[in-house]
Amino acid sequence: MNNIEILQKLLIEEIINKQYSQEEFEQYVQTQVPDKDDLSSWNYDDLKKCIDNFQSLKKNSKLDQNQEKEIYGFQNIDEKLYSVIVSNQHKIYIDNISLDPYEKVIKCQQEKYLIENDVELQFQISHPQEVRDSGLWSFITQKSIVVFQIQTFPMQWKVSRTLQQFAELRNIICRYFPEKIIPIFPYGGLYKLEEMLPIMEEIILSIKNLLSIYNKIPIIRTIQPCLWFVNEVNEQLLQKKLKDELQREKRYNLQSKQTKTGEIEVSLTFDGYQKFLDQSSYPKNAINLLNQVICNMNEFFAYQKKSQEFLGNAAQCLFELTNTLPKYPEQSGLIEYINLVNDHFNQIIYEIDDTCALLDNHLKLTFAKLLGSHKSYIRLFQNVEEIRNKFVQDYNILNKKKEDLIRNTDLKVVVQRIIQSNKFDQSEFDKLSSDFDYLKSFLYVPETQQIQQLQDQLVYMIQQFSKAMDEQFRADLLKVIANFGGFLYAKQKLCQKYTEQWKELVNKYEMVKSKSN
Structure with missing residues (x-):
């Protein structure tokens, strides 16, 4: 050293x-x-x-x-000041309050108020200024940086931030909440004021869109880096904190390895991916089985219809038989018996017809609805697979591009270029030279950010797929319960009606039997 x-x-x-x-x-x-x-x-x-x-x-x-006496907690704070701090008013008035020695207490209470109350934040963004770098080495290097002043209302926080810090904020939010699709911040590579002036309106608009996330996704207020970003006035300390956050392990990891065929195999290891794989295999199997169920039910209906025709023909023949018998008293008992058999056939025909109608209107309809929902999930799964394949392909191409650059270019030149562009000190030289994965993270940054955005989209779609599947399972369960319950209730009513009709037929039989005796 x-x-x-x-x-x-x-x-x-x-x-x-x-x-x-x-x-x-x-x-x-x-x-x-x-x-x-x-x-x-x-x-x-x-x-x-x-x-x-x-x-x-x-x-x-x-x-x-x-x-004056030291302050231990809140018990020694002036009552009027305390009432202002914890007030539920929309605006916290601190302009005329001396912040020393209450500054830390007020800041803490403001953060608590910001998180616990659904207060809408407003951001006032000033045009950029070129100022001396306020870092530790600014009195040595005499470097200048371009900062945008941001004032946050109603908290009255005022801070200065560079475009690079806005890009870091977006990356941190993506790492904490991979399921959220946060648009990429495209101006993180601009350092000079003259580069920004021609596109100043677009830059201001991108900053406003990024800061609007504090209101659109209020949960980000609960993570410390997002609070630091809007209230930490010590820029060098903020930079250190954000760098530490960016070096933390992601909530999900992408592991890749080169196979013998030259393809990159990517496995997502975040919670829920295995569930996605399990759920995505279910609709395919379910569709085949449900198709078989519906096919067999249709065959059953066809055979039942054919049996009705046979029974109808038999009943017609019996009816003709009774008409052809001689009309003598000795034959009257036989005619009544034949008519009873005819009634029996007709009764069976009615039961078959009603049962088929119930099956068709309830059970078969339920299976058809399940089949339709599973087909829609096959399409959704295919959309996710397309995103995944594109991500793997782009990841593979970019990774090879980075490897070719490292292999075909003087490594020292590449490392020095990274150190200069990122304003690192020379202590990073050894790490960049020895750790190729670390080195790759600083190569082709815009393309890497695009793949990061595609990765975020993939994770979001996977989680949305699982969420939609869970909701559909609950809906399908209610659907089956309602339809099957309706089927059983209707079947019960029909059986009660048929029981009465069979009893009536038995009574007719007993009467005919008693006459013949």
């Missing part, structure tokens, strides 16, 4: 990690040692002494300001 890196590490440990203001430290250095405007002019001991003096000065000034 060279001297510059040692000094940078010292600044990070003593200023950033201890949450001192970088702007105040910069002003202090410029006041005390104006000739040392470059980090190479410092040695470790002098810089450490300068930092110690700055920290002592800050501690003493804090003690002077806080001679």
Whole structure:
């Protein structure tokens, strides 16, 4: 580790990690040692002494300001101030309140109010300004950055953000909520004001669209990075926090490997993907089985109709038989018996006809509806598969493109270009040179963001598929219960009617039998 890196590490440990203001430290250095405007002019001991003096000065000034009793929690806060803080009014008035020493308490209560109350946020975006970088090394590098001032109402927060930070916010939201499709922020690669001026209206519109997510998807207010983005005034500290968030593991991972055929095999490992696979295989099997059920029921109806014809023919023959018998008293009993058999055949015909009508109107209709819903899910599954195949194809092409660039270009040149474009320090050189997966993440950034957006869309569609399947299963269950219940109830009524009719036929038989005896 060279001297510059040692000094940078010292600044990070003593200023950033201890949450001192970088702007105040910069002003202090410029006041005390104006000739040392470059980090190479410092040695470790002098810089450490300068930092110690700055920290002592800050501690003493804090003690002077806080001679009053310390505040432990809310019990010592002025009652009027507290009522303003926790008020349920739409606007929290803090303009005329001295924020010291209540600043942290008010900020905490504002965040709580923002999360727990469905308050609509309004954002005022000012045109960009080119300012000196307020980072730790701004007094060394003299770099300028372009920032947009954002004021959040009713919270009265005012912060300055770069276009790169807007792009990072979008990526963080996508990682926390992969099921949400957040439009890509296309201007994260612009750093100079002259590049922004010709398309300023489009940039402002994209910023407004991104910030509108705070109202469209209120749940994002519950994640800390989204709160930092609108209320953290320390830009260097915000940058460190956002970088830490972006380096965290995603809620879902994409694992890829090169197969012998040269195809990339992608497996989604987030919760719910296995459920999607299980559910997607069900409609295919269900369609085949339901088709067989309906086909067999149609065959049953056809045979029942044929049996009705046979019974009808038999009844007609019996009717003709009774007409051809001689009309003598001795034959009257036989005629009555034949008529009873004829009534029996007709009764069976009525039962068959009513049963087929019930089956056709209830059970077969239920199966037909289930079949239709499953066919729609086959189409939905095919849409998801198309997105997945496109994602795998694009992922494969881009990955090969990155590998070709690394293989066919001087690695040191590629790494240095990444360090310069992302304003990294040289400590990242070794990691970028040794970790190719890490290196690839900085290559072809716009194309990578497009694939990331396609990936988000794929995850969203998969989860929507499972959600729709769950809802359809519940609807199908209610449908089957209602139709089958109606079928059984109607069948019960018919059976009661048939029972009475069979009893009547038995009574006729007993009367004919008694006459013959």
